[in-house]
Amino acid sequence: MKFAVNKALLADAKESLREQKNIYWILGGAGSGKSTLSKFLSEKLGIPLYDMDTHIYGDYHGRFTEKRHPVNKAWANAENGLAWMLNMTWEEFHNFNQAALPEYVHLLVEDLEAINLDKGILIDGGIVNPALIAEVISPRQIICLARPERSSAEIWTENDERSSMKEYVFQLPNPEKMWRNFLEFDKLITETLITESQESNIAIASRKESESVEYFSERVARKLGIWHQAE
Numbered sequence: 001m002k003f004a005v006n007k008a009l010l011a012d013a014k015e016s017l018r019e020q021k022n023i024y025w026i027l028g029g030a031g032s033g034k035s036t037l038s039k040f041l042s043e044k045l046g047i048p049l050y051d052m053d054t055h056i057y058g059d060y061h062g063r064f065t066e067k068r069h070p071v072n073k074a075w076a077n078a079e080n081g082l083a084w085m086l087n088m089t090w091e092e093f094h095n096f097n098q099a100a101l102p103e104y105v106h107l108l109v110e111d112l113e114a115i116n117l118d119k120g121i122l123i124d125g126g127i128v129n130p131a132l133i134a135e136v137i138s139p140r141q142i143i144c145l146a147r148p149e150r151s152s153a154e155i156w157t158e159n160d161e162r163s164s165m166k167e168y169v170f171q172l173p174n175p176e177k178m179w180r181n182f183l184e185f186d187k188l189i190t191e192t193l194i195t196e197s198q199e200s201n202i203a204i205a206s207r208k209e210s211e212s213v214e215y216f217s218e219r220v221a222r223k224l225g226i227w228h229q230a231e
Contacts, residue, residue, distance in 0.1 A: 009105065010135050013106065020137070024047075024141050026145065029186070030152070032145035035051070038051075040214070064103070071100045072104070075096075082169070090185065134202060144193055144202055144205070155186070156182075
């Protein structure tokens with residue numbers, strides 16, 4: 001299984017967004033705190049929040065087309081999208097994520113063109129290849145959160161919401177294998193986020209266990225150059 005990365009969609013997105021200096025993208029693996037931090041900063045700074053995961057697993061599915069979004073259309077058409085992914089090798093899954101990203105960004109741009117961006121916008125997660133996002137907006141507008149001391153197994157059993165994912169996976173055929181694949185993919189996703197961020201000069205911020213959400217959010221906002229909006 002091989003997917004093509006549509007660089008033309010990335011080029012179109014860059015053309016549309018290159019003048020937008022107040023788009024801020026917060027990345028991170030599962031359990032890194034990106035959603036908590038994004039919501040806090042959105043409320044604290046009065047910046048609208050765009051949750052990529054909500055759109056990717058929600059309204060984007062009704063907007064995927066065979067012509068512009070063939071990679072995601074294949075995923076959406078699968079009998080069980082999760083099983084379809086977890087039956088891939090890591091190389092195939094990594095390639096899928098790379099090829100899916102320009103299609104997500106194409107739909108993101110459609111949404112942003114209909115939004116007043118005077119106050120800016122915070123984008124929460126949704127992608128695992130920062131190097132491709134850095135082709136669309138400046139690396140200075142992106143930050144990657146990290147919690148390197150946490151294992152995938154710990155993260156996906158830390159609360160009821162995350163534990164429900166294991167229950168879902170265990171409804172699939174060959175559940176033990178699927179769960180091992182899920183945890184391995186999750187670990188490699190986090191490694192990919194960190195590695196590509198380092199290679200693309202994207203700031204990385206790690207939250208200490210004793211650090212409050214407010215203090216960590218301030219550190220992240222200062223790295224993005226937006227904390228002045230709270231002062």
